Amino acid sequence: MSIYDTLNEQQREAVYHTEGPLLILAGAGSGKTRVLTHRIAYLIEEKGVNPWNILAITFTNKAAGEMRERVDNLVGFGSESIWVSTFHSTCVRILRRHIDRLGYDTNFTIYDTDDQKTLMRDICKYLQIDTKIYRERNLLAAISAAKNEMISPKEFRLRAEGDFSRQKIATVYEEYEKQMQANNALDFDDLLVKAVQLLKTQPDVLDYYQERFRYIMVDEYQDTNNVQFQFVSTLAAKYRNLCVVGDDDQSIYKFRGADIRNILNFENVFEDARVIKLEQNYRSTSTILDAANAVIRNNRGRKDKTLWTDNGQGEKIEFRQFDTGFDEAEYIVGDIRGHVDSGDCSYNDNAILYRTNAQSRLFEEKLVSANIPYKLVGGVNFYARREIKDLLAYLKTIDNGRDDLAVRRIINVPKRGIGLTSVNRVQEYALQREISFYEAVLGADLIPGIGRGLSRLESFAALIEHFKEEAGRMSILELLEDIIETTGYIEELKTEGEIEAEARIENIDELKNKAADYEEGCHERGETPTLGGFLEEVALVADIDSLDEDSDYVVLMTLHSAKGLEFPHVYLAGMEDGLFPSYMTVTSDNPEELEEERRLCYVGITRAMKQLTLTCARRRMVRGETQYNKMSRFLKEIPMELLSTGMKFEKEEKEEETPRQSSWQQAKQAFHTKAFSSPRPVQQFKVAGGNGPGYDVGDRVRHVKFGEGLVTAIVEGGRDYEVTVEFDKAGTKKMFAAFAKLQKI
Numbered sequence: 247m248s249i250y251d252t253l254n255e256q257q258r259e260a261v262y263h264t265e266g267p268l269l270i271l272a273g274a275g276s277g278k279t280r281v282l283t284h285r286i287a288y289l290i291e292e293k294g295v296n297p298w299n300i301l302a303i304t305f306t307n308k309a310a311g312e313m314r315e316r317v318d319n320l321v322g323f324g325s326e327s328i329w330v331s332t333f334h335s336t337c338v339r340i341l342r343r344h345i346d347r348l349g350y351d352t353n354f355t356i357y358d359t360d361d362q363k364t365l366m367r368d369i370c371k372y373l374q375i376d377t378k379i380y381r382e383r384n385l386l387a388a389i390s391a392a393k394n395e396m397i398s399p400k401e402f403r404l405r406a407e408g409d410f411s412r413q414k415i416a417t418v419y420e421e422y423e424k425q426m427q428a429n430n431a432l433d434f435d436d437l438l439v440k441a442v443q444l445l446k447t448q449p450d451v452l453d454y455y456q457e458r459f460r461y462i463m464v465d466e467y468q469d470t471n472n473v474q475f476q477f478v479s480t481l482a483a484k485y486r487n488l489c490v491v492g493d494d495d496q497s498i499y500k501f502r503g504a505d506i507r508n509i510l511n512f513e514n515v516f517e518d519a520r521v522i523k524l525e526q527n528y529r530s531t532s533t534i535l536d537a538a539n540a541v542i543r544n545n546r547g548r549k550d551k552t553l554w555t556d557n558g559q560g561e562k563i564e565f566r567q568f569d570t571g572f573d574e575a576e577y578i579v580g581d582i583r584g585h586v587d588s589g590d591c592s593y594n595d596n597a598i599l600y601r602t603n604a605q606s607r608l609f610e611e612k613l614v615s616a617n618i619p620y621k622l623v624g625g626v627n628f629y630a631r632r633e634i635k636d637l638l639a640y641l642k643t644i645d646n647g648r649d650d651l652a653v654r655r656i657i658n659v660p661k662r663g664i665g666l667t668s669v670n671r672v673q674e675y676a677l678q679r680e681i682s683f684y685e686a687v688l689g690a691d692l693i694p695g696i697g698r699g700l701s702r703l704e705s706f707a708a709l710i711e712h713f714k715e716e717a718g719r720m721s722i723l724e725l726l727e728d729i730i731e732t733t734g735y736i737e738e739l740k741t742e743g744e745i746e747a748e749a750r751i752e753n754i755d756e757l758k759n760k761a762a763d764y765e766e767g768c769h770e771r772g773e774t775p776t777l778g779g780f781l782e783e784v785a786l787v788a789d790i791d792s793l794d795e796d797s798d799y800v801v802l803m804t805l806h807s808a809k810g811l812e813f814p815h816v817y818l819a820g821m822e823d824g825l826f827p828s829y830m831t832v833t834s835d836n837p838e839e840l841e842e843e844r845r846l847c848y849v850g851i852t853r854a855m856k857q858l859t860l861t862c863a864r865r866r867m868v869r870g871e872t873q874y875n876k877m878s879r880f881l882k883e884i885p886m887e888l889l890s891t892g893m894k895f896e897k898e899e900k901e902e903e904t905p906r907q908s909s910w911q912q913a914k915q916a917f918h919t920k921a922f923s924s925p926r927p928v929q930q931f932k933v934a935g936g937n938g939p940g941y942d943v944g945d946r947v948r949h950v951k952f953g954e955g956l957v958t959a960i961v962e963g964g965r966d967y968e969v970t971v972e973f974d975k976a977g978t979k980k981m982f983a984a985f986a987k988l989q990k991i
């Protein structure tokens with residue numbers, strides 16, 4: 247039996263159709279991605295195609311990783327020379343070799359959103375733009391939209407004729423491009439734009455890549471935007487072996503310029519394209535599939551498809567409505583705990599999906615306190631957050647100043663008028679003299695051409711020296727507070743908007759808790775707390791964080807990042823009008839926006855293989871305010887008989903209680919009181935009810951990285967247990983139980 251026997255007839259047809267354009271249009275879970283991977287295997291093994299000649303593109307790194315894995319399993323030899331990557335990394339690889347043709351240096355920097363914002367702030371100041379009228383975020387969005395349509399600043403200006411505000415944006419766009427080029431930097435949109443520009447203007451480069459990528463495949467094609475379409479169609483123009491797979495019902499990136507017309511018009515652009523439809527779903531139970539079909543049926547602008555499965559009915563869909571988001575999180579985490587403890591499944595069979603990133607925090611808190619390992623996909627873990635990194639960079643600079651990256655990170659944060667030119671001068675000088683960046687700052691008066699920058703560098707150095715002197719007599723907590731106060735860090739955060747700042751300030755509070763905990767821990771052990779010791783401990787936790795990679799964890803992510811993935815058990819949380827569908831779409835009179843939300847709901851439901859749980863809350867904190875929500879209209883589109891707890895619907899009709907302090911707020915308060923109070927050593931642990939880390943002082947444990955050791959202390963902290971272990975080889979380490987994942991032996 248060959249691997250192709252595991253495919254159905256239509257799938258096989260798609261795999262065998264190797265020459266010429268091919269469009270596979272099919273619903274969720276019908277094996278589109280599977281066809282792509284088998285097609286790659288077929289090309290190599292049956293058609294003798296050189297792996298080198300194959301390019302497979304997907305949307306997210308996670309999807310690319312999974313596809314790579316599937317391909318590696320199917321293709322034994324040479325699979326590493328196949329390019330399996332996202333649009334962005336494909337473009338980066340090409341640009342690193344050839345972008346000099348466009349006047350950039352091949353070691354260009356890639357600006358992330360933060361960098362873009364910083365640059366935009368500078369530009370607005372320089373051009374004296376009123377950022378109350380032209381919000382930085384909106385300016386960046388306008389530029390991004392233009393780039394996705396491949397509209398240059400010049401063309402933008404032409405099109406803005408007669409429109410004052412578009413003219414203004416054109417000016418900003420011009421300046422932005424000028425600065426980017428001067429900094430030899432590209433933003434994410436540029437990666438594609440420049441790659442297309444390169445292919446379209448350099449015939450020899452185009453020829454090289456057309457010869458190289460004779461077979462091109464694109465997954466999740468429904469979400470390509472114009473420039474991405476240009477990229478693949480230009481590359482495929484010579485051999486025309488372009489295979490795209492997608493599902494118009496899963497197009498969820500319109501806000502980023504994804505153009506569903508790319509899929510609907512494929513047959514017009516490639517006239518001889520073969521179109522294959524797949525109709526059998528292999529992923530989900532019929533109950534889940536029926537629910538998905540029932541929801542998506544309400545969209546008008548779609549090609550009708552029928553999906554069926556012979557996976558059996560499976561379990562009913564669980565629906566629960568809670569009073570608060572906090573209760574919702576508690577239920578879901580408890581449910582996962584129950585399933586895992588009873589041996590039904592492992593952590594990584596479970597995914598919690600939600601509409602907005604902000605919803606993750608409640609789940610994170612609950613998971614940490616239930617001691618359940620989790621991974622935030624696409625989100626940012628605590629120690630990777632900007633404000634935490636900034637403050638740690640201050641502490642590192644104060645501690646020894648040898649970490650150039652840290653010093654450079656904060657030299658102009660908050661803004662103190664030290665521009666890139668000065669930073670580069672300092673950097674060059676440091677390199678020449680073979681001294682650290684901070685040492686160069688200390689001797690800034692010796693740097694040639696430093697000019698006006700000198701006084702600012704001098705006051706920066708004075709500031710750091712002042713903190714250094716303070717560090718000698720202050721506690722770390724006091725030092726942190728002083729840094730925040732003296733530099734005006736929080737005021738600066740607030741200029742980005744009160745709402746964003748609020749979440750960041752909460753994170754900063756969390757870091758202060760951590761510092762206080764560390765110092766008290768030291769005192770209890772009779773040790774002297776030091777800045778270096780604190781940084782070491784934090785580095786350890788931050789480092790252990792990344793070990794999550796191949797262990798067992800619950801996955802948390804937004805619906806957008808879940809595309810293409812599948813999990814036995816999916817929790818779709820926050821099914822509320824005003825949250826999902828979002829407030830914007832509920833209040834807008836554009837029906838297309840609601841349809842996009844509904845497609846997102848279809849994506850969410852179809853991620854589930856065996857069991858789907860839908861939850862919502864009557865009240866929840868959104869941007870610091872209590873919001874009262876009705877259950878999502880999408881829920882009501884699901885036939886009652888598919889739900890296990892249909893009765894729960896009635897509850898919604900009940901009178902809303904008078905607003906009182908929500909249990910979420912109470913819990914939050916309790917959490918803070920707990921976090922600020924001193925940590926208390928826990929001598930003897932009762933592991934009952936899943937509390938406690940699962941081992942006691944005196945137990946021997948194993949750690950993935952440090953090997954075996956003896957638990958010498960367990961301290962209950964604000965959110966987690968801090969465990970001290972004397973490792974046989976690695977010495978004594980202190981770590982958070984949730985991250986350390988110690989195994990009792």
Ligand SMILES: Nc1ncnc2c1ncn2[C@@H]1O[C@H](COP(=O)(O)OP(=O)(O)OP(=O)(O)O)[C@@H](O)[C@H]1O
Pocket residue numbers: 252253254257272273274275276277278279280281493496527528529809810811812852
């Ligand atoms: N012919 C088949 N026989 C058995 N299992 C199959 C078959 N085709 C697909 N599957 C399985 O069904 C599941 C869904 O397949 P796949 O992820 O390729 O679907 P998809 O169409 O890409 O879904 P999505 O639209 O969500 O991206 C996978 O677990 C896959 O292995």
Ligand SMILES: [Mg+2]
Pocket residue numbers: 278279280465810
């Ligand atoms: Mg897929």
